[in-house]
Amino acid sequence: MRRSSCSGIHFDRIGHGAFGLLLAYPLREIVGRLSGVRGALVYWLSIAAVLALSSVFEIIEAVVAEIVSPGAGPAWLGAQGDEWDAQMDIAAALGGACAAMLATFLIERLTARTQTVAPP
Amino acid sequence: MNVRPFSERSLLHALCAIYLVAWIVAAIDPVKRDDWLLENLLVFAFVGLLVATYRRLPLGDLSCALLFVFLLLHGVGAHYAYSDVPFGYWAKETFGLSRNHFDRLVHFSFGLLLLQPAREVLMRVADVRGFWSWCLPITLVVSLSGLFEIVEAVVAWNVRPELGTAYLGTQGDVWDAQKDMALAVAGAVLAILLAQAASLWRRPASRVPPRR
Numbered sequence: 001m002r003r004s005s006c007s008g009i010h011f012d013r014i015g016h017g018a019f020g021l022l023l024a025y026p027l028r029e030i031v032g033r034l035s036g037v038r039g040a041l042v043y044w045l046s047i048a049a050v051l052a053l054s055s056v057f058e059i060i061e062a063v064v065a066e067i068v069s070p071g072a073g074p075a076w077l078g079a080q081g082d083e084w085d086a087q088m089d090i091a092a093a094l095g096g097a098c099a100a101m102l103a104t105f106l107i108e109r110l111t112a113r114t115q116t117v118a119p120p
Numbered sequence: 121m122n123v124r125p126f127s128e129r130s131l132l133h134a135l136c137a138i139y140l141v142a143w144i145v146a147a148i149d150p151v152k153r154d155d156w157l158l159e160n161l162l163v164f165a166f167v168g169l170l171v172a173t174y175r176r177l178p179l180g181d182l183s184c185a186l187l188f189v190f191l192l193l194h195g196v197g198a199h200y201a202y203s204d205v206p207f208g209y210w211a212k213e214t215f216g217l218s219r220n221h222f223d224r225l226v227h228f229s230f231g232l233l234l235l236q237p238a239r240e241v242l243m244r245v246a247d248v249r250g251f252w253s254w255c256l257p258i259t260l261v262v263s264l265s266g267l268f269e270i271v272e273a274v275v276a277w278n279v280r281p282e283l284g285t286a287y288l289g290t291q292g293d294v295w296d297a298q299k300d301m302a303l304a305v306a307g308a309v310l311a312i313l314l315a316q317a318a319s320l321w322r323r324p325a326s327r328v329p330p331r332r
Contacts, residue, residue: 055266
């Protein structure tokens, strides 16, 4: 993947990935237990919730950046000069959320199968 | 919700006919043919999805009308490669803006116009009610806006690096992605407020007891 500016690995991106990886499951539980949505849609809506929260976070981050260092743009510390910082952060959260939901889906499938195969 | 059969939906016939004519007009000699095609890949996918799901989930007149307006705006943007839309230039001149803001208008419209269709789909497919019938659609719309920014960036890096900035339409704005998403959020919030106001307007008697 070619990128116009790449200044090494950003630790904060791991944080954004972890946000998706670790928050998708709690969000799935909230959506699954409170909203009345059932089935596969719960997984998709949990991923959507992570994406939406991540997007809102990027908006807040930009507002804070303009307050802290007006006019500096992505040169400020949080973005570390990366003009694609917001997109990469959201993509990291999306990746984390997809991984978490795929793992959850597979584990639930496997446990459901073992339960039907060997009833107590 | 009962939706009449397609043959009886004259509004939908009119919307389809107007959109088809507008799409053909926009397809003739667009400002940048490559950019027009790239923008229309989304249209093909989206309209294809609407047509494919029509039998199982035909959307109501309001949702169809809102999607029609959004597709029309996007069609105008695609024809003029977004950064060359005459209306955007007019707004730039009139209000002394720094750039052609037509793409921002469409990001705002995305939130404003897609909330109701998203809500209708979720209410009918998943039977969501009350708070969740507002929370989940806005989540979906904002997440799609974020996803679009990622897709836009990936396209800009890979498909056509030289076309990248034209397609991306950042026009030199460092906070382009954040502003785009913020406008989608604002549009979606406004859509919720308008829908709430409309429901109050439609049944005021149930809220305020009549004086006489």
